[in-house]
Amino acid sequence: MIETLNGIRETVNFKSDTHLRMYKNNETEFYPSHWHAPLEIVMPLENSYPVMCNNKQYEIKEGELLLITPGALHNMGGTPGMRLIFQADFTILHGIKELAATLTLISPALHITAENASEIHSSAQKLILGIADEYFNDLLLSEAAIYAKLIELFVLIARHYSQSSLPTNNSGSKQREYIERFLLVCNYINEHFSEDLTLDEIADLSGFSKYHFSRLFKQFTNTSFYKYLNRKRIENAVNLLMDSGLSITDVALRCGFSSLSAFIRMFKIIRGCTPSEFKALYSVKFDELIYHDPHENNMKRYSKSE
Numbered sequence: 001m002i003e004t005l006n007g008i009r010e011t012v013n014f015k016s017d018t019h020l021r022m023y024k025n026n027e028t029e030f031y032p033s034h035w036h037a038p039l040e041i042v043m044p045l046e047n048s049y050p051v052m053c054n055n056k057q058y059e060i061k062e063g064e065l066l067l068i069t070p071g072a073l074h075n076m077g078g079t080p081g082m083r084l085i086f087q088a089d090f091t092i093l094h095g096i097k098e099l100a101a102t103l104t105l106i107s108p109a110l111h112i113t114a115e116n117a118s119e120i121h122s123s124a125q126k127l128i129l130g131i132a133d134e135y136f137n138d139l140l141l142s143e144a145a146i147y148a149k150l151i152e153l154f155v156l157i158a159r160h161y162s163q164s165s166l167p168t169n170n171s172g173s174k175q176r177e178y179i180e181r182f183l184l185v186c187n188y189i190n191e192h193f194s195e196d197l198t199l200d201e202i203a204d205l206s207g208f209s210k211y212h213f214s215r216l217f218k219q220f221t222n223t224s225f226y227k228y229l230n231r232k233r234i235e236n237a238v239n240l241l242m243d244s245g246l247s248i249t250d251v252a253l254r255c256g257f258s259s260l261s262a263f264i265r266m267f268k269i270i271r272g273c274t275p276s277e278f279k280a281l282y283s284v285k286f287d288e289l290i291y292h293d294p295h296e297n298n299m300k301r302y303s304k305s306e
Helices: 097-105 121-137 142-165 172-192 199-206 210-221 225-243 248-254 260-271 275-283
Strands: 020-025 030-034 039-044 049-053 056-060 065-068 074-077 083-088 109-112 290-292 299-301
Touching: 020 121, 039 049, 039 056, 039 121, 049 065, 056 065, 056 109, 065 121, 083 121, 083 142, 097 142, 097 172, 097 225, 121 142, 172 199, 172 210, 172 225, 199 210, 199 225, 210 225, 225 248, 225 260, 225 275, 248 260, 248 275, 260 275
Parallel strands: none
Antiparallel strands: 020 083, 030 074, 039 065, 039 083, 049 056, 049 074, 065 109, 290 299
């Protein structure tokens, strides 16, 4: 399933003339830790499927969905069963700011089950099956239809999780106002993360007191303001470390860190390695990558010929 791997970065080979890729397979091969720029959605059609994403283990059961956000380090597989694996370039939807903010809110992954999201699980499942129908039957305007379904899926997710995360003791109009305010705040942070943003400044933007904002922001994003800000900075740092000749110090400054030591410390907290180690991992050749298959008691060399 992984067709092109350079170090730990997978380059997704999209279907011709599209920004999409979908697999329907029952391979039992274990796929080593890797990441990619496109969004990924995994849905088993039979049996369960294990995925480790950012050091968290998910066991995705039949009919459940796991959304993996761009750039999230993950490994998967090693068990039998048929499943759908869908990858899509999400950057073409970034002009819709509410969608971009939603993608950040669910980072690094979102597990949708009948238990934790009973209101949307069935609809989300039908949308993925509809995407598969469009993709494999190569229907007229299939890419447009698939992106329409992907947008619908994210609207479902955003409405469900944002409404359930904020106080419920308000009227529907007040709840909507809160959601709109926090989407505005998230968009602002996404666009200005390299600047010297402060909690006081962002609280003023939201119209709440600093303490009230801090509490509601954590409810809405499941993280604190500063953790959210640093995550955005590190996401951008990863792209700069891969795709430019900038020094680590230059990357730190461009991403809004006041010192190199602060950048290195935060990078290691979020990515699990230092910026230098990340660059070294990224430069490892595919045919030299060695990984451990958790379903076997031995080390396995992953080569292009396999």
